[in-house]
Amino acid sequence: MATHWIITDIDGCLTPEESVPWDLDGFWEFAHISRAASAGAHPVAPFILxxxxxQPYVECLMKLLDIRSPAICENGAVIYTLHDNHARYGPGVTEEKILALREVRAFIETDLLPQRPECIMQFGKEAQLSVYSEQPQVFPALMEDIAVFNQRQGGPELLINATHFYINISLAGIDKGNAIRAVAAELGLPSSAFTGIGDTVGDLAIQKNVRFFACPANAQEAVLHRADYVAPHPQVRGVLDILQHPEFQRS
Structure with missing residues (x-):
């Protein structure tokens, strides 16, 4: 069956999640493949990030990689298209929910982070929150504190989960899966037209909405068990291996 698009995560797949220099040789090899795929000059299908x-981070990568499809940012809370420089909220995001999320952010910044100097709020997000730390062992306690505060405030239901180095706080029902379905509808394609790549539990939303799902060797345990194919290498080197699999070819 032909693959029309490959849906891929970025952190832990194309680039490291931690704040370190990229594998530039591996990334540029991927970039050349992506540019050729977008131009229809490569056997690999083009990409959806x-x-x-x-969004600003994703916009930069779209320009480097010549991504011509809509991109899904903030774990589905924002959808962005480069050709018209248009960003919009994903399905289910409302002004009321965003205002409640801002209260959660204020609590994290004023009550939690002063006690946790090893944790940093990620700037630049509109409808989701992320906290970074190179000491992820502190995450369970922080996640519990955030959940208790939101419940006490009567806030909207939240989805709070951790990647390798981030806590992501999302509005429940607003995730990569819903955004993927919205983008697929815009493109007029069924889930069987897509394959996917991811490395963390948040990427299982990709896995549920594609025909075939692969992960690099550094993927979280839950993802390794659900993947149709596991690459022998981590991060972008693993992705380069994945792209050789027949399921990621145009036909």
Missing amino acids: CTGRP
Whole structure:
């Protein structure tokens, strides 16, 4: 069956999640493939970026990689198209929910982060929150504190989960999966037209909405068990291996 698009996560797949230099040789090899795929000059299908990163970060990568599809940012809370420089909220995001999320952010910044100097709020997000730390062992306690505060405030239901180095706080029902379905509807394609790549539990929303799902060797345990194919290498080197699999070819 032909693959029309490959939906891929960014952190932990194309680039490291932690704040370190990229594998530049591996990334540029991927960039050349992506540019050729977008131009219809490569056997690999073109890409859709699907990430927790904010729109400005994604915009930069879209320009580097010549991504021509809508991109999914902030774990589905924002959808962005480069050709018209248009960003919009994903399905289910409302002004009321955003205002409640801002209260959660204020609590994190004023009550939690002063006690946790090893944790940093990620700037640039509109409808989702992320806290970064190179000491993820502190995440369970922080996640519990955030959940208790939101419940006490009568806030909207939240989805709070952790990647390798981030806590992501999302509005429940607003995730990569819903955004993927919205983009697929815009493109007029069924889930069988897509394959996917991811590395963390948040990317299982990709896995549920594609025909075939692969992950690099650094993927979280839950993802390794659900993947149709696991690459022998981590991060972008693993993605380059994945792209050789027949399921990621145009036909």
